[in-house]
Amino acid sequence: MQKEYYDRVIDKQLDSYLSALGAVLIKGPKWCGKTTSASQKAKSIVKFQDENERLNYDKIMNLIPNQILEGDKPRLIDEWQMYPIVWNCIRNEVDNQNLPGQFILTGSVTPVKNDKLHTGTGRIGSIVMRPMSLYESLESNGKISLKELFDNKNIHIDGIKSKIDLIGVIYASCRGGWPSSIKLKDEKSKLLVAKEYFKSLYEEDISKVDDVSKDPIRARAILKSYARNISTLASNKTLLEDIKANDKEISETTLYSYLNALKRLYVIDEVEAWCPNIRSKSAIRSVNKKEFIDPSLAVAALGMSPEALLKDLNTFGFIFENLVLRDLKVYGEAIGGNISYYHDRYGLECDAVLHLEDGRYALIEIKLGDAYVDEGAKHLLTLKKLIIEHKLKEPDFLMIITAGNYSYKREDNVLVVPIGCLKD
Secondary structure, eight states: OOOSOOOOTHHHHHHHHHHHSSEEEEEOOTTSSHHHHHHHHOSEEEETTOGGGHHHHHHHHHHOGGGGGOSSSSEEEETGGGSTHHHHHHHHHHHHHOOSSOEEEEESSOOOOOTTSOOOTTTEEEEEOOSOOTTTTTOSOOOEEHHHHHHOTTOOOTTOBOSSOHHHHHHHHHHOSOHHHHTOSOHHHHHHHHHHHHHHIIIIIHHHTTTOOOOHHHHHHHHHHHHHTTTSOOOHHHHHHHHHTTOTTOOHHHHHHHHHHHHHTTOBOOBEEOOOTTSOTTTBOOSOBOOBSSHHHHHHHHTOOHHHHHTOHHHHHHHHHHHHHHHHHHHHHHTTEEEEEEEBTTSOEEEEEEEETTSOEEEEEEOSSGGGHHHHHHHHHHHHHHHHHTTOOOOSEEEEEESSSBOEEOTTSOEEEEGGGEEO
16 A cells, blocks of 8 residues: 655654744745645645635735634645745744744745845744655665764664665656655656656746746756756856857846746755865865756756666766755755765865764765775865865765665775665
8 A cells, every 4th residue: 555644854853843933934846745744743724825715815815814824733834925924924923922833834936035024033944845865755775874874983884785776776866756756656657747847847837936937948948958067066157158059049147047046946956065274265166066956857857768867877977966965965954964065176076065063074975886986985085184184173974875785884984875775
């Protein structure tokens, strides 16, 4: 029997926030499961996207907006940004009641900055929800915990086997972490969800986000160019030059407006640079690394399939990095961490740096197969040596994440861990 609700990593985070704050906002792309997860905690629900109730909601929000807050608590306000005034109503209600766990809001769009909306600091907390990680979709066995790697220096990982092989990882990257696809039984049907999501992005969503009409053909070209450059430090100027090959009229301003819309839709999820004091500022690359919120969007934009990617592992290497970074963000944020990357003009790089709030951190390389593990270990050890030479805090561990079968610790203490073994 198909599982009704798949536990999500943010479930525990949501519990913590509800116990401490009056309201919690869950933000992230549409279809990632925000409403479903919030509904597990809510005792009453308002769905602003319900077309059958649209006229009713319009009247209430124009005349007596506070009425929408009446109901058992926690009360879920789904897609709150459709009626931005509800933000101030909730903020005031939280102040008046002075009780935790009153409201849960969800939002699939970052609203345009509005001076009329008061800050929710201290009243409304926020959590980012991403599509399902491999652990959430039950494809990672979760036998290696990031938290335990930080807490236990003597943890034994040798011989732990992933239950998902390279072909499985490729398929999971194409299907994506969309809950509606996970629950389908037919393997081909599962691949359609990401394709339809991608189609709706360039045909509808990118124009709806700010009520400014955008050309679907141009939007699709921008998404495709972005996909060709995922997991790289390509500049927006590079994207512009790429797009201009077929769209001579596009300007830099237009490109930025489209990219900004995609960011507001939580489709683009870039990785910031880590800039420790080990090189001069001019030596360290500081542009964001280009990533989608889910690797399936890159696959859809490129028009590829699991079979095509199996024959083109060079391209899949970039998509695999997007998959790993998605999962690392899900797991890392659950333990109070954040992800960045390191790259300097001398060629020294580190695909991901996981920082915890208490100052501990890990250096992580992402390599598709065993043939590149030595190269990844060399990068990590060289960077660690440079850090030590500059008398900075040493990383707590070095790790290479692969699409391989087995985990182990190398003689140089670098951990090699398949993505199919990880969890938060």
